[in-house]
Amino acid sequence: MTDLCSEPIRLVGGASRCEGTLELKLGTWRPVKASGWTDQEAAAACRELDCGSVVSMGTRSDSSITPFWEIELSCLKSGYPLRQCASPSLLSSSSQSGTILELVCTDLLVQPIISVSSSDGVTGAMQSSSAGVFQGSSFTISCSIQPQYPGGSFQLSFTSSNTPHSYDQPASKHSAHFLFPAAEPAHRGNYSCVYNVHVFSHNFSSQSRVLTLRVSDPTVFIIRLVILLLSLLIFISVIYCSHKTTRGQQTVARRNVDVGDEVREVVEEQEEAAL
Incomplete structure (x- = not known):
């Protein structure tokens, strides 16, 4: 379990350490501004808190003059920790209201695994954060997860040249395989798998680590x-x-x-x- 005395990130005000208002410490503790946040960024925060996956994400208005931490979301999506993506944001008057991020996380799901294999024999190990394929060769991005619950689906997301892409497949034997017939320069980028499942009358999701793919001539x-x-x-x-x-x-x-x-x-x- 994460030692909250040494970590610069926490959730406060909730029923457990894995729910509440998201706060970040860079010198002083401040809440995180919720502007532009999606489930993907929320999942990254839950993982950094050692709290598994996202159950829900919400906001709370604060009309007081409060200094916030604002998170550069593209930085967070690239796999950097929250503290490296934060900058101060201060509301200028009490007439303005800020939205503070609130999260409910759970360790219900384990983290899925992402890997790559290609027709030229290149295989990305599960522990590796990067892999390379040759241009023109076919390659497959595989997503898998330890058996916990039946069903579910995988979403493969990747960003290439600042353009997001997303593909969905139902989970078959707790895995999914996304085939790309020919590697092109446009396939260079950061890939991640998100496993989604509906259990206990709730939707749960868990995101893999980021895999950086290189395409070589x-x-x-x-x-x-x-x-x-x-x-x-x-x-x-x-x-x-x-x-x-x-x-x-x-x-x-x-x-x-x-x-x-x-x-x-x-x-x-x-x-x-x-x-």
């Missing part, structure tokens, strides 16, 4: 591989020539030694004959 990879092989071939040739030259020099040296020995023997024989 295979031509560049081939050129780099050819350059690497040529460099390796040149290196082997240099080593071989160097070794061959060294062996030749050693052979010549041995021959010179043999000739020197023969000359010394002749001189010694002549000296003995003279005596």
